[in-house]
Amino acid sequence: MATPAKAPVRPSQANGKDAWVGKRLKRKEDPRLIRGISHYTDDFKLAGMVYCAFARSPHAHADIKSINTDSAKGTPGVIAVFTAQDTTSIGPVPCAIQMPGLKVPRHPVLAEGRVRYVGEPVAVVVAEDLYVARDAAEKIEVDYEPLPVVTDMEKALSNHTAYVHDEFKSNQAFTHTLKNGDVDAAFKKADKIAKQRMINQRLCPLAMEPRAVIAEYLPGENRLTVWSSTQIPHLLKTQISLLVGLPETSVRVIAPEVGGGFGSKLNVYSEEGVVPWLSMKIGRPVKWNENRRENFMATIHGRDTINDVELALKKDGTILGMRSRILADMGAYHQLLTPLIPQLTALMHAGCYKIPAIEVDIIGVFTNKMSTDAYRGAGRPEATYNVERMMDIAARELGMDPAQFRLKNFPKSKEFPYTTITGLTYDSAKYQESLAKALKLSGYDGLRKRQKSARKNGKYYGVGVSTYVEICAIGPSAATPAGGWESATVRIEPTGKVTLLTGASPHGQGEETTFAQLIADELGLDPDDINVVHGDTAVVPYGLGTYGSRATAVGGTAAYMATQKLKNKMATLAAHLLECKPKDVTFGRRCLSTKTGKKKSLSFGEVVTAAYTAHKIPPGFEPGLEATHFFEPSNFTFPFGAHIASVEVDSETGEVKIDKYVAVDDCGNVINPMLVAGQIHGGLAQGIGQAMWEELIYNEDGQLVTGTLMDYTMPKAHFFPEFVLEHTVTPSPVNPMGVKGVGEAGTIASTPCIVNAVCDALSPLGIRHIDMPLKPERVWRAIRHADSAPAKAESEESPKKQTRKAPAGRRRA
Amino acid sequence: MEPRLLLVHFLREKAGLTGTHIGCETSLCGACTVLMDDRAVKSCTVLAVQADGRQVTTVEGLASGEQLHPIQEGFWEEHGLQCGFCTPGMIMCSHDLLGHNSNPSDGEIREALNGNICRCTGYQNIVTAVKNAARKMSKPIAAHAGAR
Numbered sequence: 001m002a003t004p005a006k007a008p009v010r011p012s013q014a015n016g017k018d019a020w021v022g023k024r025l026k027r028k029e030d031p032r033l034i035r036g037i038s039h040y041t042d043d044f045k046l047a048g049m050v051y052c053a054f055a056r057s058p059h060a061h062a063d064i065k066s067i068n069t070d071s072a073k074g075t076p077g078v079i080a081v082f083t084a085q086d087t088t089s090i091g092p093v094p095c096a097i098q099m100p101g102l103k104v105p106r107h108p109v110l111a112e113g114r115v116r117y118v119g120e121p122v123a124v125v126v127a128e129d130l131y132v133a134r135d136a137a138e139k140i141e142v143d144y145e146p147l148p149v150v151t152d153m154e155k156a157l158s159n160h161t162a163y164v165h166d167e168f169k170s171n172q173a174f175t176h177t178l179k180n181g182d183v184d185a186a187f188k189k190a191d192k193i194a195k196q197r198m199i200n201q202r203l204c205p206l207a208m209e210p211r212a213v214i215a216e217y218l219p220g221e222n223r224l225t226v227w228s229s230t231q232i233p234h235l236l237k238t239q240i241s242l243l244v245g246l247p248e249t250s251v252r253v254i255a256p257e258v259g260g261g262f263g264s265k266l267n268v269y270s271e272e273g274v275v276p277w278l279s280m281k282i283g284r285p286v287k288w289n290e291n292r293r294e295n296f297m298a299t300i301h302g303r304d305t306i307n308d309v310e311l312a313l314k315k316d317g318t319i320l321g322m323r324s325r326i327l328a329d330m331g332a333y334h335q336l337l338t339p340l341i342p343q344l345t346a347l348m349h350a351g352c353y354k355i356p357a358i359e360v361d362i363i364g365v366f367t368n369k370m371s372t373d374a375y376r377g378a379g380r381p382e383a384t385y386n387v388e389r390m391m392d393i394a395a396r397e398l399g400m401d402p403a404q405f406r407l408k409n410f411p412k413s414k415e416f417p418y419t420t421i422t423g424l425t426y427d428s429a430k431y432q433e434s435l436a437k438a439l440k441l442s443g444y445d446g447l448r449k450r451q452k453s454a455r456k457n458g459k460y461y462g463v464g465v466s467t468y469v470e471i472c473a474i475g476p477s478a479a480t481p482a483g484g485w486e487s488a489t490v491r492i493e494p495t496g497k498v499t500l501l502t503g504a505s506p507h508g509q510g511e512e513t514t515f516a517q518l519i520a521d522e523l524g525l526d527p528d529d530i531n532v533v534h535g536d537t538a539v540v541p542y543g544l545g546t547y548g549s550r551a552t553a554v555g556g557t558a559a560y561m562a563t564q565k566l567k568n569k570m571a572t573l574a575a576h577l578l579e580c581k582p583k584d585v586t587f588g589r590r591c592l593s594t595k596t597g598k599k600k601s602l603s604f605g606e607v608v609t610a611a612y613t614a615h616k617i618p619p620g621f622e623p624g625l626e627a628t629h630f631f632e633p634s635n636f637t638f639p640f641g642a643h644i645a646s647v648e649v650d651s652e653t654g655e656v657k658i659d660k661y662v663a664v665d666d667c668g669n670v671i672n673p674m675l676v677a678g679q680i681h682g683g684l685a686q687g688i689g690q691a692m693w694e695e696l697i698y699n700e701d702g703q704l705v706t707g708t709l710m711d712y713t714m715p716k717a718h719f720f721p722e723f724v725l726e727h728t729v730t731p732s733p734v735n736p737m738g739v740k741g742v743g744e745a746g747t748i749a750s751t752p753c754i755v756n757a758v759c760d761a762l763s764p765l766g767i768r769h770i771d772m773p774l775k776p777e778r779v780w781r782a783i784r785h786a787d788s789a790p791a792k793a794e795s796e797e798s799p800k801k802q803t804r805k806a807p808a809g810r811r812r813a
Numbered sequence: 814m815e816p817r818l819l820l821v822h823f824l825r826e827k828a829g830l831t832g833t834h835i836g837c838e839t840s841l842c843g844a845c846t847v848l849m850d851d852r853a854v855k856s857c858t859v860l861a862v863q864a865d866g867r868q869v870t871t872v873e874g875l876a877s878g879e880q881l882h883p884i885q886e887g888f889w890e891e892h893g894l895q896c897g898f899c900t901p902g903m904i905m906c907s908h909d910l911l912g913h914n915s916n917p918s919d920g921e922i923r924e925a926l927n928g929n930i931c932r933c934t935g936y937q938n939i940v941t942a943v944k945n946a947a948r949k950m951s952k953p954i955a956a957h958a959g960a961r
Contacts, residue, residue: 026889033897034885034904036832036872043831131817208836208844208898208932259834259898260932292837508896508933674892681935682895709841709930717936718923746935 014524014587020517024674025527027513033257040257041212041227046285049214050079052278053133053288054271055123055140056298057115060151060368060702061162062144064113064122071139072125077132079282081140082274083123084110090273091243095334096481099343102174105165105366107333109243109270115144116164116332117370118704119297121270126278126286149702153306153327153365164332164366173330173364174339178346180421181357186321190312194394199771200382202304202329202696203689204712205375209259210290211299213271215279225252226276231261232545233505235482236268237537243273244280251276255535258507262686263374264299265507266547267336296707301696302375304329305342309386311394312357317408319394321357324349324386330364331371337378338371339364340481344379344471350420351387352431352469352640353409358421368702374547376686377744380470381751388466388752392759393768402465402756403439407432410467417733426469426638427740428730434664435467438642441726442662447646455764460649461659462761465642466753472741473637473734474548485632486550487543488558490519490566492625494612496605498523498530503543504555505535509679509743511551514671515559518737522563524589524604541628549639549741552671557735558631565627574607576618637732637740641665643749647757654780656692656758658721663749666728668740676742677725683746684723689715690747691754695773713775762786816862820854821845823861824871832872832901836930843929846902847871853909855928872901875908883949884908884942893942895933902929907943915951917943 013019032038069081093107106112111122123140127133148162155161156171164171187193207229214227224246230236233255241248258265271288278286290299305328312321328342346360377384395405410431411418418426438444447463454461475484487503500515511534516527533539543555570592571585578585580597593601610616614623646659663680670676693713697706706712731738751772758774759767765786770778814823819838824830824847833856836844840858847856848870856869875882884904887893894900903926910917910925917925922943923936931939 027892029897030889030894031881033894033900034872034881034888035876036830036901038897039831040834040898042835043825045826130822131815206932208842208896208930209834210836257897260896262932289835292839292842510895678892678895678934678938681937682933683935685935686932709837709839714930714932716923716930717926717940718920720923720936722919722940723935723937 013521015521015589020520020527021671023517023672025513025517025672027510028516028527029510029512038257040209040259041214041229042289044214044227046214046216049285049287050126050128050282051130051133051287052124052126052275053137054121055125055137055142056294057111057118057120057122059115059144059146060118060149061147062115063147064111064115065143065145067123068141069123071141072136075132075136075139077128078136079126079128081123081125081136084108084112087274087277089245090277093270093273093333094239094242094268094336095338096336097334097339099174099176099339102339103168105333109273117368118702119294119370121298124274124278126282149368149700151367151369151698151700151702153329153367156365156367157363164368171366173366176343176346176362177360178422179359180423181321183321183323183357183359186312186357187323190320191315192313192397193310194313194390194397195310196390196393196769198307198309198386198389198769200303200305200307200385201690201772202372203302203375203694204296204696205262205264205299205302206714207260207262207264210292210295211265211269211271212289213275214285214287215276216285217276217279217283219283222246222250223252224250224276224280225254226272227254227256228272229258229265230255231258231265231505231507231547233535233537234503234542235545236272239268240272240276244277252538255505261507262376263302263378263547266374266545267300292709293707296712297704298370300335300371300373300375301331302372303382304372305345305382307386309390311390313394313398315398317398317400317405319353319355319409322349322355324360326360326362328362328364329367329369329372331367331369333371335371335373337481338373341372341374341379345382347422347424348380348383348471349387350422351384352429352467354411355421369698376683376747378548380744381687381748384468384748385752388468389755389769392465392756396763403435403444406465406467407435424471425635427635427732427734429469429638429640430728430730431467431640434640434666434728435642437726437728438644438662438664441664441724442644442660444644460651460761462647462649462757462759464645464647464753464755464757464760466749466756467642468749469638469640470744470748471636472549472639472744473553473633474550475636476633483544484554485544485630486555486558487541487628487630488555488562489541489626489628490559490562492566492608494608496529496608498525500530500532500559501540502532502534502555502559503540503545504551505543505545506551507546509546509551510672510675511555514552514675515556517671518556518560519563522560522567524587524591549743553637553732553735553739553741554631554633556739557737558629560737561631562627562629565629566625569625569627570607570611573611573617573621574602577602577610577616633734635734637668637734639665639667639740639742639745641745641749643753645753645757647754647761649758649761649779651783654776654778654783656774656779658688658754661721662724663746664726664728665742665745666730667742667745668732669729669738670727671739679742680725680746681723683744684750685715685720687747687750688720688754691751691772691774693719693773693775814861816860818861819857820859820861820864821856824856830871830873834898834901836898842899843902843906844899846905846929848905848908851912853906872904875904884911884946886949887942887946891938891942891945893934893939899929899931903931903939907946910943911947911950916947
């Protein structure tokens with residue numbers, strides 16, 4: 001086998017100027033999806049399949065005195081009912097994070113004697129029919145003795161509190177400090193210190209397809225097959241083998257069509273242990289579908305942090321230092337990555353600015369709620385929110401324009417790779433260019449003029465800026481809990497068609513198309529010649545899955561590298577047939593050719609046939625055409641961009657109308673611009689959703705009061721304006737394709753952008769900050785509160801004509 | 814047939830038509846939208862017995878053989894879907910809209926889809942997809958003979 005080539009710098013496309021990479025190509029996966037003939041987990045129906053349903057705790061914290069399953073068991077059609085005493089052989093729900101002092105409570109698959117959050121599974125019913133299973137689950141009688149409930153993080157850390165886990169005698173899950181530079185000195189010599197307390201509220205990832213699991217155990221073969229709506233089929237396979245105690249070689253996980261994940265399916269859940277175990281116990285295939293209420297209660301949540309942030313500033317707008325104290329709500333148990341997420345927040349706390357000294361102190365707190373974990377952005381939106389809100393607050397305190405303040409504190413393009421005070425090395429960036437483009441695209445000066453005239457007319461118009469950097473392409477293995485590489489196998493079949501097996505596990509991102517574009521260009525073929533296979537652990541080599549905006553930068557690079565190995569092998573064979581040297585063979589459109597050989601060219605198919613018939617191969621040449629590459633990235637990638645929003649706030653109703661939203665993003669080289677735009681659009685909707693509407697609220701009793709689609713304001717089509725997108729292209733040096741990742745950018749940038757705009761609009765009222773979500777009631781209250789405060793002479797920007805008395809001094813809302 | 818059987822469960826479990834998805838079972842997400850006598854209904858809040866004698870069209874019934882319906886083409890061409898789970902409902906709801914408004918504005922499309930939730934696309938390309946379909950459908954029928 002030929003040795004792998006040193007990866008050439010793109011473009012090296014055999015398709016030349018007709019390259020597929022960079023084209024707005026329609027997705028290969030769409031025909032089956034738009035016809036409704038593809039298969040999500042719930043669409044499979046196996047012979048003899050039965051259904052299960054879980055009985056879940058209605059209490060946030062209670063002892064289970066007794067469970068009576070007689071009535072459920074007696075329901076016609078019910079096959080079996082199990083509680084924790086039956087499932088002791090199933091391993092606990094895993095947490096992959098290890099760190100000094102981390103408290104990891106035992107997390108049983110069914111509650112053992114005590115429940116710790118509303119929705120915790122207590123028992124499971126198996127029945128011939130879904131309706132019967134659900135009916136019977138409701139007939140399970142559990143005698144609960146309620147215990148004091150912990151929901152407020154600050155109270156949870158006080159001396160007078162109940163404990164979520166008695167054995168720890170504390171609700172503190174961990175502490176983590178990231179400190180570098182002389183922070184105390186920075187604050188001592190500061191001309192001005194800007195401080196703000198900000199709540200990053202709890203969110204529901206809300207993938208449109210709820211979770212679903214089917215398990216089929218064949219005892220004769222000792223083979224367990226699990227279909228699960230997951231982002232990580234291979235990691236799940238390993239964990240299921242540990243959960244149910246089967247050798248990993250006996251377990252196969254299939255992630256068929258997956259209807260969105262956003263991090264919520266980057267996990268290993270109780271049900272993924274229980275359903276396979278049920279199939280082993282009962283000897284029939286078992287299906288479980290999560291309903292939407294369960295999805296709200298018992299699929300991981302995102303965010304939920306309290307942040308006290310301070311910036312030390314010089315009068316001229318130089319940032320001297322930053323200090324943050326963050327309380328992060330873990331919920332009752334750790335899911336797979338729960339304690340990791342706030343650490344990502346700490347890492348990204350310098351944003352895209354030169355900050356010479358920083359201290360971030362994080363306390364992870366147990367409460368009687370569902371676990372938090374990775375939700376689109378996973379720790380980086382929280383960091384960006386803290387940084388970008390503070391940039392606006394600081395600019396206002398210094399009397400500077402927020403865009404100019406940012407420009408002053410960016411590292412310059414020539415300073416890259418740039419090492420941050422938090423210890424990261426940003427790969428490549430042009431922050432100035434990005435912001436300049438966004439300012440121009442938004443007509444920033446015009447927006448400011450409009451604001452001025454609006455204020456003269458007693459209207460509240462605001463402009464928000466957000467310049468972000470995110471950490472993507474996760475990542476170098478040393479910096480991740482379970483490795484950060486990705487695998488790919490490329491196989492050119494005897495007919496010349498190509499199969500790519502990728503360890504990435506897309507669930508809407510479109511890699512069946514983008515990876516096909518990439519390989520087609522390398523081999524001089526068309527995307528339709530390439531079949532991208534993913535999500536089946538029996539077919540695809542071990543891979544780590546799709547999350548952290550990694551699929552293209554890590555998984556795509558693995559595919560690219562495997563293809564290079566095959567190209568070298570084909571070049572060796574072609575050189576033998578053309579009687580020239582391998583280095584003189586070039587790939588063209590469906591051909592391999594040379595200028596030096598006796599024969600000048602062979603068709604792609606002729607070389608493939610030669611590799612398989614092996615009639616005329618060079619000595620030592622291994623027949624066949626298949627290559628595998630496990631790509632280990634040398635660094636993360638750091639996409640960046642600048643977003644600008646303008647909003648109108650109705651001071652009578654508190655309603656916020658987004659007037660304009662402009663996003664300039666840089667994700668390095670672009671493989672399919674249409675798909676990149678789609679990722680940005682979706683990210684924007686989620687980020688703006690957090691800023692404006694979305695919030696999971698637990699009341700004092702630990703009841704999830706916004707746990708239905710009726711109560712949780714999931715954004716709809718008419719909530720949004722048309723987004724205006726532009727790009728800059730700064731290739732990453734971390735991988736040969738120069739790609740960075742784009743899955744989370746929109747979510748990360750847009751949340752502070754909108755809040756900055758609203759606070760800018762209301763600044764004449766002395767309103768400096770309003771916590772999210774900026775629902776009309778909350779904005780209205782802030783305006784009323786500001787109104788009732790004693791008026792003070794305001795700057796020249798103050799509205800002169802007002803319908804009501806509005807101006808006020810600078811105060812916190 | 815069990816009287817409480819929902820239309821969506823009838824379609825998926827009895828008729829084997831799994832293109833209609835279940836996203837919430839509470840009539841709020843729109844993933845299960847189908848046409849009943851040409852009007853969009855959420856099949857998770859219609860009993861199967863209520864559909865007795867009515868004409869029900871699911872996403873599987875839109876294309877004619879290999880010829881996609883113009884709305885399906887619109888979603889494909891404009892990248893109106895990512896994970897695809899909400900897509901059948903979006904397509905069926907758009908079908909209802911274009912049935913009584915052949916040239917809707919962006920705002921009218923966004924309003925018409927307000928019973929259908931998408932978490933992936935931010936809706937922008939869905940709006941573009943519906944406009945694309947409207948253009949195609951307003952052309953002479955010959956252009957899309959198989960797609961009615």
